[in-house]
């Protein structure tokens with residue numbers, strides 16, 4: 001099957017005043033099939049949002065290709081790009097800043113239809129009502145302004161706005177990070193329900209591994225502009241092979257385990273600057289397994305079972321420092 | 331697993347100590363600001379005097395009513411007469427209209443040019459920004475008074491050319507402000523969201539970003555009126571005013587040689603200018619503070 | 629051991645000009661030396677207000693209307709402002725969620741740490757500098773000598789939070805209130821900060837009040853837990869008890885809402901796991917239900933719950949919940 005979204009060697013660099021540049025996204029490739037949800041996890045500054053914005057063509061890539069269905073999204077400009085926008089929509093992280101404070105809820109959800117001239121003008125109000133119900137809001141709330149909604153309700157509005165054009169792909173950039181656990185659960189369940197009902201495809205960005213495991217079919221782990229490990233969800237959580245993935249897994253805290261994780265695997269330090277990324281493995285400075293080879297040479301991408309790709313010199317050779325993974329590997 | 335049924339008929343509007351409607355909050359904050367209210371009263375006084383003045387004080391400002399240089403409190407002229415024996419009060423009332431009109435019109439011109447240039451520069455960035463900012467800088471480093479004088483000398487000293495000249499030299503500040511606002515707002519998520527919703531550039535500039543950028547620009551426009559009034563006065567003082575139309579600047583300019591003998595001929599229109607500019611800047615500051623939530627919290 | 633900080637039946641209200649809304653209603657908490665109390669609850673439940681009441685830093689229009697807050701026997705609510713200033717940053721200090729806004733942007737790291745030491749311990753010059761350096765070492769900042777001269781904006785989020793902790797610890801306080809200290813940080817950095825806090829606590833016997841909405845953080849750090857909902861403490865007890873045997877429908881709901889990471893062999897069945905939900909949301913101030921405040925969102929709510937405020941029911945050793953139906957918990961989630 002041909003993938004719905006095919007991204008090859010995507011690079012986004014932000015030039016700085018002094019002539020150098022921020023290598024925010026530095027050569028990522030991935031495919032997403034129709035009906036799948038592709039999760040991207042990684043820490044702050046790893047380039048997740050920039051990847052999302054490049055997919056949405058809100059920033060311009062310096063290299064690489066983005067193909068959506070049969071369209072060469074990365075190469076389109078101006079009006080050609082604009083008329084394609086109904087095919088892919090986005091849900092932003094902050095439900096407070098992603099709604100225009102001057103537009104009523106109904107106008108906000110209707111705006112994409114008007115701007116892109118989708119459907120007969122008379123049918124649009126009905127479509128908006130439909131979307132309100134689909135995301136669990138009463139259509140009467142259409143006349144309210146964003147400041148009259150709570151955070152969770154605003155995120156529902158944003159989801160309604162993203163879905164109103166019947167897009168093929170929805171890019172969600174940390175849609176639940178700004179929300180409380182209880183509201184987060186409501187929104188995650190809503191996204192899951194809508195995906196099944198409308199056969200949607202998601203690119204879902206998060207810094208929370210548990211959330212990604214819950215919602216996604218595939219996961220990519222991003223570090224300093226690169227994907228260090230990509231795999232189907234079950235494969236990744238059963239047998240992750242990259243030390244950075246391990247460190248994220250070890251740092252995740254579970255409410256079921258009240259013993260302090262003093263002897264849990266931890267990495268030291270913080271990610272280096274994306275302005276002059278290290279030339280070997282970018283994780284080498286923090287990786288407890290790093291060798292001189294790691295510091296000198298870029299690790300090759302090795303492929304394991306069912307599309308499990310790992311960029312580490314020693315992938316498959318190291319024993320996972322997490323008991324669950326080690327037990328499974330044995 | 332419970333299904334979400336939280337479908338509010340009306341979302342809970344902010345209660346308790348949360349701010350009410352932004353517009354109401356703005357008015358409250360403005361009303362709490364004493365100096366802004368004083369400014370507003372002064373401004374009303376100035377506007378009332380210049381526009382309703384002729385109804386109550388019906389004296390021809392261009393004709394001689396008494397001897398020249400009669401001090402204020404005289405029999406025919408309550409605020410004295412000028413070097414031609416014309417009534418000072420009538421002159422100030424009559425001149426106010428021209429002065430305010432020049433100020434307002436010049437401000438409109440500078441704000442329109444400023445917003446146009448600033449918004450394009452801030453919105454598109456890149457080489458468009460660089461080019462437009464070069465032009466702006468060029469106008470900013472020119473000595474503005476000199477430039478305006480040159481323009482007026484070439485095109486003649488009429489009220490229209492003076493207004494155009496002032497407008498043409500005072501837009502760069504507005505342009506810089508508009509550019510900064512556009513750069514800030516352009517990056518906001520909801521602007522990006524509108525772009526992904528299929529908005530064209532013109533829609534984004536005029537329907538999405540401009541309304542959000544307007545409040546500080548309105549304040550800037552107000553201050554531009556004050557600046558333009560001072561500018562007009564300055565030019566008239568140097569003898570570059572329109573000699574056929576009474577304005578505060580012109581009164582000062584024509585009487586400046588007699589400052590020591592008849593202080594009131596220069597001082598009184600000066601006071602009028604001072605009060606007007608002060609009132610405008612107080613009101614402008616008041617609006618600015620009320621719009622700025624950080625200051626408002628204090 | 630005797631509690632170092634004891635909050636009893638704390639009531640806080642906010643004056644909207646028209647009426648006074650209840651913000652906290654009868655919150656009681658205890659902090660023991662060397663132990664951590666986790667305070668959990670959704671946004672707007674009053675966690676920060678509890679902390680700010682204790683620090684004597686309630687925002688305008690908020691006021692304590694009842695109860696007591698005792699620090700080593702001294703009633704903080706009766707303390708004069710001068711006395712509170714003396715205690716703040718000295719006997720009791722606070723770590724905020726956003727270190728960037730809590731640090732002074734125009735002062736160097738050294739000045740900010742030295743300032744509290746000078747203020748509270750009368751140390752000056754070289755001595756204060758020495759303490760600043762020692763504190764930076766204690767919070768494990770790499771090359772601390774070079775960092776003394778740094779300004780907050782020159783540091784990463786994790787480093788800033790370490791500096792905040794250094795400032796909070798500089799005077800060896802008896803109590804530290806940490807209001808979501810790691811919410812703005814990455815998980816790997818959060819792990820480092822938590823480890824650091826625990827190590828420092830072991831050395832200094834400081835009592836910590838850890839405010840968070842993350843039950844994972846509670847499980848990791850806390851010894852005791854208090855669950856707040858709409859200004860009331862709905863459940864409290866030892867962490868193991870609360871998390872393995874939650875006795876309030878709200879706590880149960882929070883547990884069910886939290887997605888779990890399933891690693892290794894457990895990953896295979898993760899896909900079938902659903903995520904629980906608490907319908908609705910925390911009511912805003914002034915809209916709290918009269919009887920049980922959780923009733924509109926509670927699966928167990930019956931007529932009595934809507935009519936009468938529930939009592940505090942003991943459900944285990946040191947464990948109690950504010951609910952009419954503590955014996956029916958198996959029916960929830």
Ligand SMILES: Nc1ncnc2c1ncn2[C@@H]1O[C@H](COP(=O)(O)OP(=O)(O)OP(=O)(O)O)[C@@H](O)[C@H]1O
Nearest residue numbers: 014022024043044045046047048049050051207274
């Ligand atoms: N417009 C920009 N100009 C310069 N640098 C930028 C710009 N946008 C992002 N960056 C930099 O690019 C890198 C990647 O940023 P990005 O926002 O994509 O990270 P992220 O993974 O989404 O992080 P977070 O979890 O904090 O949202 C960061 O170092 C960031 O500082």
Ligand SMILES: Nc1ncnc2c1ncn2[C@@H]1O[C@H](COP(=O)(O)OP(=O)(O)OP(=O)(O)O)[C@@H](O)[C@H]1O
Nearest residue numbers: 347348670671672673674675676677678687912913
């Ligand atoms: N400065 C303030 N002015 C007015 N109301 C406030 C202020 N700060 C908090 N509130 C209100 O007081 C109530 C309790 O707030 P509090 O900050 O204690 O919540 P919290 O549990 O700390 O939530 P969060 O997780 O969002 O920090 C909330 O309803 C909140 O809206």
Ligand code: SF4
Nearest residue numbers: 281284287294312313
């Ligand atoms: S390549 Fe080396 S440094 Fe990089 S993750 Fe693998 S072991 Fe660690």
Ligand code: SF4
Nearest residue numbers: 920923926933951952
């Ligand atoms: S008292 Fe009733 S409504 Fe309140 S939490 Fe208990 S069961 Fe639910």
Ligand SMILES: [Mg+2]
Nearest residue numbers: 048049050174
């Ligand atoms: Mg991001």
Ligand SMILES: [Mg+2]
Nearest residue numbers: 675676677807
């Ligand atoms: Mg808080």
